[in-house]
Amino acid sequence: MTRDTIAVLGAGAWGAALANVAAQGRRRVALWAHDPGHAETLARDRENRRHLPGLPLAHAVAPTSDLASIADARVVLAVVPAQAMRDVARAARPYLADGAAFVICAKGIERDRRHFMSEVVAEELPQARPAVLSGPSFAADVCKGLPTAVTLAAADEALAQRLCEALSTKTFRLYRSTDIRGVEIGGAAKNVFAIAAGMAAGRRLGASAQAALIARSFAELTRLGRALGARSETLMGLSGLGDLVLTCGSAQSRNFAFGQALGQGAAVQDASGGKLTEGAFTARVLIEMARKEGVEMPIAEAVDAILSLRLSVDAAIEALLMRPLKAEI
Ligand SMILES: NC(=O)C1=CN([C@@H]2O[C@H](COP(=O)(O)OP(=O)(O)OC[C@H]3O[C@@H](n4cnc5c(N)ncnc54)[C@H](O)[C@@H]3O)[C@@H](O)[C@H]2O)C=CC1
Numbered sequence: 001m002t003r004d005t006i007a008v009l010g011a012g013a014w015g016a017a018l019a020n021v022a023a024q025g026r027r028r029v030a031l032w033a034h035d036p037g038h039a040e041t042l043a044r045d046r047e048n049r050r051h052l053p054g055l056p057l058a059h060a061v062a063p064t065s066d067l068a069s070i071a072d073a074r075v076v077l078a079v080v081p082a083q084a085m086r087d088v089a090r091a092a093r094p095y096l097a098d099g100a101a102f103v104i105c106a107k108g109i110e111r112d113r114r115h116f117m118s119e120v121v122a123e124e125l126p127q128a129r130p131a132v133l134s135g136p137s138f139a140a141d142v143c144k145g146l147p148t149a150v151t152l153a154a155a156d157e158a159l160a161q162r163l164c165e166a167l168s169t170k171t172f173r174l175y176r177s178t179d180i181r182g183v184e185i186g187g188a189a190k191n192v193f194a195i196a197a198g199m200a201a202g203r204r205l206g207a208s209a210q211a212a213l214i215a216r217s218f219a220e221l222t223r224l225g226r227a228l229g230a231r232s233e234t235l236m237g238l239s240g241l242g243d244l245v246l247t248c249g250s251a252q253s254r255n256f257a258f259g260q261a262l263g264q265g266a267a268v269q270d271a272s273g274g275k276l277t278e279g280a281f282t283a284r285v286l287i288e289m290a291r292k293e294g295v296e297m298p299i300a301e302a303v304d305a306i307l308s309l310r311l312s313v314d315a316a317i318e319a320l321l322m323r324p325l326k327a328e329i
């Protein structure tokens with residue numbers, strides 16, 4: 001499978017970066033954009049100037065807005081926003097080859113139906129073999145060829161191994177897993193915690209508070225992950241702790257930057273600066289899942305309360321600090 005044809009759905013920052021990765025050693029990688037104008041601009045500029053300025057598309061990357069271009073792909077990377085995954089998967093259904101690997105690269109949970117991305121894909125693409133790629137990886141870092149390591153999970157370990165071989169490069173290293181649920185929970189939840197970490201930075205709470213917040217966020221992730229069947233080693237791995245540390249520790253993260261702007265006083269509707277902040281879509285559904293499982297997630301609850309304008313940032317910090325003292329679990 002290593003030289004199998006690869007297509008990418010979604011031509012934002014991460015889609016462009018992964019298309020460049022896939023282009024190494026391949027003659028053509030279709031990069032599908034849902035907006036024909038965007039596909040034309042990419043084809044003309046050979047660069048995603050909005051999302052990845054200064055980082056050219058590899059020669060083999062072929063921007064298109066024609067979904068039929070995925071028909072000959074044995075591996076399709078799905079890199080659209082999580083809330084768009086169902087529509088895109090449904091639209092791809094007539095074109096996706098039987099048995100093709102459909103690798104979910106979005107980080108989020110479907111808000112309306114409370115479905116994980118792998119459940120969305122199972123429903124919309126019965127002919128696909130689903131997989132999930134997630135871990136600490138900023139698109140710009142990957143595009144620049146900086147060393148990066150992520151997890152790729154598929155139920156069938158042989159498929160996971162073959163996909164790791166197909167997608168790994170010298171600087172983009174994939175570790176295989178069969179824990180799809182564990183990998184997708186980590187990717188979705190860390191965006192919510194990154195908003196909280198950004199708020200703490202925006203309020204200048206200090207490095208000690210940042211570290212405490214990451215550790216307690218990890219405790220929340222672990223509790224929910226275990227309740228939903230994730231494996232401990234996944235939660236402690238690249239797609240769990242690894243991505244949490246990256247995203248909660250860098251203003252390069254859009255979720256962190258969004259939280260930071262909120263912490264500095266920006267209004268919820270303005271704080272993202274028009275950038276995709278998946279955590280803002282995931283916060284509510286994450287705590288709904290947690291409540292259903294009887295799992296306490298006070299940090300995620302605080303983020304949701306702030307985003308739904310029920311609590312100010314300062315009141316949320318106060319409430320977290322006033323929680324009863326308890327054992328460290
Ligand atoms: N940027 C990064 O460093 C990383 C992003 N991700 C994940 O990848 C996913 C995509 O993120 P980015 O590419 O960074 O976002 P982006 O904002 O750079 O690009 C999103 C792309 O999706 C397109 N899009 C929007 N609505 C759509 C729809 N309804 N149907 C089809 N396409 C639509 C937009 O036109 C845009 O080209 C997110 O779930 C994100 O969490 C994961 C790892 C790294």
Ligand SMILES: O=C(CO)COP(=O)(O)O
Nearest residue numbers: 135136137138253254255
């Ligand atoms: O998922 C990411 C890094 O692993 C990107 O994070 P942001 O979406 O917060 O920019």
